[in-house]
Amino acid sequence: MKILIGIVSVLIILLMAYAVSYDRKHIKIKPLVWLLSLQLIFAYAMLNSNIGQVIINGIVAGFDKLLKFAGVGIHFVFGGIINDNSFSFFFNVLMPIVFISALIGILQYWKVLNWIIRAIGFLLSKVNGMGKLESYNAVGSAILGQSEVFISLKKQIPHLSQQRLYTICTAAMSTVSAAIIAAYMQLIEPRFVVCAVVLNLFGSFIIASLINPYEVNAADDVLDIEEEQQSFFEMLGEYILDGFKIAVIVAAMLMGFIALIDMVNAIFTSLFGISFQHFLGYLFAPLAFLVGIPWHDAVGAGTIMATKVITNEFVAMQELKSSLQSGANLFDERSLGIVSVFLVSFANFGSIGIICGTIKALDVRQGNVVARFGFRLLYGASLVSFLSATVVGLML
Template sequence: MNYLISIVGLIVVLGLAWIASNNRKEIKIRPIIQMLILQVILTFLLLNTKFGLILIKGIAAGFEKLLDFANEGINFVFGGLANEGQAPFFLTALLPIVFISVLIGILQHIKVLPFIMKWLGWVISKVNGMGKLESYNGVASAIVGQSEVFITVKKQLGQLSPQRLYTLSASAMSTVSMSIVGAYMTMIEPRYVVTAIVINLFGGFIIASIINPYTVTEEEDLLVVQSEKQSFFEMLGEYILDGFKVVIIVAAMLIGFVALMAGVNTLFDMIFGISFQEIMGYVFAPFAILMGIPVSESVTAGGIMATKLITNEFVAMLSLNELASNLSERSIGIISVFLVSFANFSSIGIISGAVKGLHEQQGNVVARFGLKLLYGATLVSVLSAIIVSFIL
């Protein structure tokens, strides 16, 4: 029965993408099928094999060690701030982002990351049927982040058609940056974080291939990666400050959104006898069911999904932890994968702002298709959750 629901869910998601397609005749079926099969294989390897278990344990252990290193700096500055036995979310989950941001900067500076992103993107371009730029951008988005990735390709921004710009923006919104992966791993199981990062990459290409199909000519299929010349210590200072800005922005958004959600829930409860989150749970419940969530748990899951879309994934992960006792292990795994992406309303402003800062006209183009961008990125999250439901 679970397989049947997952198959129906897959058909519905691809159908919703097809309805929004701007050129259905251009849709290339073969690369889409290849990527769907690859998603299932990778998910099985990561979640159901000894190799996957060893790999994820290794990655989780690596991030745990990085968090330990980060805590050395955090304890030096904030030592004694927390009471014995307490672990404030700001200190344990958010501040380590600063250290991981520095590591990314170092790997960028010594040309390790550009090399990995370029050649991994080239390999993926042979599978997805897209251009080198699109494939590179998908990999780069998952490493450096949804706004920073555009800096690496800023020389080409002004020459891109709206179709190619949509695909680049969709990849950025469908993935998450490595700098905050450690924070996610303190909130949900690392195996779901790693799995979501891998399959979201291909899910972004699948949905973009349906909603926004086009063909890149050999003349257009160029990849010009921008590399800023900085001294090592200039780079360190920049990435330290960038990481801290991310921490402050995420913390501020959490304070605002969590407080707002609590206020709105209370207001709705007083007026209607049901919280806003529960109402949205009913709206999203059908999608939760299509993702393989049991009907009895679908409203709870739908509320968490809605929270992610309206606020952000951090608020939704906190909500998942609060409501985990009402959900089965399988449902928690499916929802966890759904939550690992930047698909929410605030990302429209972040991405269009990032592009506008580099090229004003192209930033306006991104803003105009912002809702369609969010629509596609949300379908990517649902698709990844459905793929995982086949395996769990």
């Protein structure tokens, strides 16, 4: 029954993308079959095979080591403020981003990341039915981040068609940057973070291919990457400061969003006898059921899913973590995995502004184009998250 419901759910999600397609006649079936097959294979390998478990455990152990190194620097600066054996979201979750960002800068300076991004992007371009630029962008977004990857493509942004622009923006909103993966791993189970990153990479092409099918001319498929010429320490200082800015920005957004949610919840409760989040939970419950959550857990899961879309993934992850720490036991292991995978992406209203603002800074005209399809962009990226969550539900 689980498999049957999962297959039906995948078909419904694909139909939801098909329903808003720009050009249904030119949808390519073969790349879709390849990409969906790869999603299923990778999901099974990561969650159910011994080799997959060994690889994921190795990745998690590596991030644990990095967090310990980051902790040394954090304790040196904030040691007098941090209470021993206590958990602080800002110090434990956000501050390690500074160290991870510095490592990413070093690897990029040494061309290691560029080689990895190009290599994986080249392989993806062989199965996704799209161009080198789209493939590079998807992998680059998952490593560098949704803003940084656009900067590396700033020479090509002004010349992209609306179709290609939609695809690269969908991929950017569907992925997460490597700098904050360690932060996610402290809020939800690490293996689901790794799984989501991989599945979203394929899922973004599946959904974009349905909503936004097009042909890429070989003459236009030229990858021209902008690389800044900086000294090593100039680069290192820039990435360290960028990491700190990300941490502070996330902290500010969390303070604002959580306070606003609490206020709106209080108003809704006084007027209607139900919190705003719980109200959203009922609206999202059918979608939670669609991706494999049992109906008795659907409202709770829908509440967290809606929180992620309306605010951001950190707020939703913190809500999930708090519910688990309180002993509420809202979900069984399978439901917890499905919800966790859904949360790992930048698919929320705030990301529309970030992507539009970044592209507008590079080219005003193209930024306005992105703003016009902003809601369709969020719709597509959200479907990517629903698809990845459904695939995981099939494997758990």
